Amino acid sequence: MSMSMSSSLFFLFLFAHSAIAAATAPTVQTLTTSPSLFNPKLPPRALSSSKKFEGSSDLVHLRYHMGPVLSSNPINIYLIWYGRWALPQKLLIKDFLLSISTTDLRAAPSPSVAEWWRTVSLYTDQTGANVSRSVVVAGEHADLKYSHGNHLTRLSVQQVIANAVRSAPFPVDHKHGIYLILTSEDVTVQDFCRAVCGFHYFTFPSMVGYTLPYAWIGNSGKQCPEVCAYPFALPAYMGGGGPGALSPPNRDVGVDGMISVIGHELAELASNPLVNAWYAGEDPTAPTEIGDLCEGLYGSGGGGGYIGQVMKDGEGRTFNVNGRKGRKFLVQWLWSPELKACSGPNALD
Ligand SMILES: *[C@@H]1O[C@H](CO)[C@@H](O)[C@H](O)[C@H]1NC(C)=O
DSSP: OHHHHHHHHSOOOOOSSSSOOOOOOOEEESSSSEEEEOOOOOOOTTHHHHHHTTTOOGGOEEEEESOOOOOOOOOEEEEEEEEEEOOHHHHHHHHHHTSSTTOSSSOOOBBBBBHHHHHHTBBBBTTTTOOSOOOOEEEEEEEEEETSEEEEEEHHHHHHHHHHSTTTOOOTTTTEEEEEEEOTTOOOOOBBBBTTTEEEEEEHHHHHSSEEEEEEEOOTTTTOOOHHSSTOOOGGGGGTSSSTOOOTTTSHHHHHHHHHHHHHHHHHHHHHSSSSSSSEOOOTTSOOOTTTTTTOOOOOOTTTTOOOBEEEEEOOOOESOOOOOGGGEOOEEEEEETTTTOTTOOOOO
């Protein structure tokens, strides 16, 4: 398919801001145990597929289309930090990625990021190989000088990757590698904040020399946290970042918001890396993937305007999974091929 077709189609769909009920502050059940559970009543993300599919799994025909999944042991993640990133932000994102592996010795208590990834590992290819449960950060490249400027297009994202894989010692790993390009909050990207918060695809040999699965995710902190870091910021018509917004688990609205988008894209990259494996819908140019099906859903009872039941720590910060080194994260649920429903490790039943 043509580049222009493909580039416009594979992304994380956002919700339009229409037809949304008024914001109400989260209701908090005060439990004696810590962390406490609560069920924030946030306004629905209109067009959220989690609403559409919640409790109606008959409507979802997620099918396998014979292509590969990421089954290598481990999956090598290569990070491209585009723009200016603070060290604590990088460590936070890396801790999330490193929390996926079950082999991590500093295992996190349940519900954990590794348990969240278990849903992804239930997807197999035609040889019966599962998506790997082992993920490492195999390399990092800092594009500190904004090699392709402060505004990236879908095409220049591939040029940034091409540029990075030409820089020793950052390698081309076309067997086990996936590439994550993360843009800092001062970088604008084509369709960012309007149509997408992130997307995944694969590079073209004519651009990069190889077919490499990759994803881009932007830090929306300064540009559109109410869109891409929801529910840590709310749109102005709901009172902006006021009392309705949830407190981010690591005190960084932009990066905490990115984590859930990274999780969404990574789950889809793993189960549909060349966009010919697991997706729903008849049109391969507009696949609905395992993250899309559960967007906006973070806990039990979610859907129809609720993100679902999540947890709060002693300082009121919201999360639904534990990671390494005592980290906490809020990640969206994923479509389980076993349950034929959205699922996450913080499910109450
Ligand atoms: C692999 O996937 C199959 C099908 O979903 C599942 O039954 C099995 O438990 C998975 N194996 C591992 C090791 O995750």
